[in-house]
Amino acid sequence: MPVSSQHKVYLPAVARDNQYVLAEFVLSDELVARFPAASDAPYQALYQDLAQKLFELTDQFGLRNVHFIANGKTPVVRFHQEAYVLQTAEQILFFYNPSYHEAHHSFFDATVRARKISLLFLATEQPLRSNAASFHQQVTALLTEFKNRLALADLQIKVRDHQHLTYDLFAKAKGNKESYGFKLRSIDARYKARNCELPKHSALTYVIVNLPLSRRLKEQVAIDLQSNAPYLPLYQHVYDQFVSACQQEKLKHLAVLANGLLPLVRNSQFDKSSHGKELQMLGFNHSIESGQLISDLQGEKLVEMMQLVIFATPADQTDMGYGRFMNEVESALRRFAKSVNLQPERDDLTVRFHQHISYHN
Helix, strand or coil: CCHHHHCCEEEECCCEEEEEEEEEEECCHHHHHCCCCCCCCCCHHHHHHHHHHHHHHHHHCCCCEEEEEECCCEEEEEECCCCEEEECCCEEEEEECCCCCCEEEEEECCCCCCCEEEEEEECCCCCHHHHHHHHHHHHHHHHHHHHHHHCCCCCCCEEEEEEEEEEECCCHHHCCCCEEEECCCCHHHHHHHCCCCCCCCEEEEEEEEEEECCHHHHCCCCCCCCCCCCCHHHHHHHHHHHHHHHHHCCCCEEEEEECCCEEEEEECCCCCCEECCCEEEEEECCCCCCCEEEEEECCCCCCCEEEEEEECCHHHCECCECHHHHHHHHHHHHHHHHHCCCCCCCCCCEEEEEEEEEEEC
16 A cells, blocks of 8 residues: 555545534632623523623624524534534533534523633634634634623633544445545644734644444343343443454553443543533543553443444654544454444444544633
8 A cells, every 4th residue: 555545545435524612611709700690591681781792792703503592501513404502411412514504503591600711613614624714713812801791800711623534334334335545633733824823822633423223233142131230241342342453453542331321522631530410521631652542331221322442652643644543543443343244334433533622811
């Protein structure tokens, strides 16, 4: 294989693209004190004023899908042909198609003081990857003006830029033959090429794979419903095959989850692993050369889907990007799929390639 081909991964043309920027700041006493509290809805005026300031700026900076969040819930963004916003106890799920969905919404409880304010900006300019730097600059320009209007001397806004590509590993077997080659350069390198200089920041690159637990997969192991953890043999079987397949590709930072929670990947130097009722924070440290194996296999309950996580280290990035890394990931996943008898024409193995940067503005 030519050297240039080794650094490109060919993804299905039907792969779905998403980008969003999440900006967050702590709600200070100084800001709260500016707004007299009504007895029945003490924070109504505060939240409405902040949301109004935000939405007044969106037209000026050309941003068409923006949301104000002050209820402590974690935004989760996914591609969908129809626009939906669904709320659970811990999440706000935004489903949208960047090609044509636009929206401005506020989410808050006027009776509760939020710990932090979240401003969510969803990218809408296609193609998203080519326009990612421009979108980021639009958001940061808006945030600068937003800070000026708040006039808080010590205000720090944490900016997180999330980008992901989502596709079915078996898309070709289902008739989607067309593919595009990606080098998958780092966000920093792509932005520099478009004259967008980032401040000092942290970066994460990783893959999350969704594995539905089909009947055929369940039948591969004996499940004793009389035991305390009847599904543990099934989860352990998936774990063993996945880890073995990844280790053959020298992929060492891995997680296998069978707990029904949504994984959020973070750098363990800043965020420790933890979980709530719906979300699980996974902390990886790429400086551990021997690798990390994280597992949470709750064998007492049957989950609909397992999550498999592969975390990229600096050694996985070449001067050309993460194309080689993703070729290794795909090789490992195809070996894993064969070992657990997945059928490409019938089964889905959803792969989501994440790139993420964060810094304080």
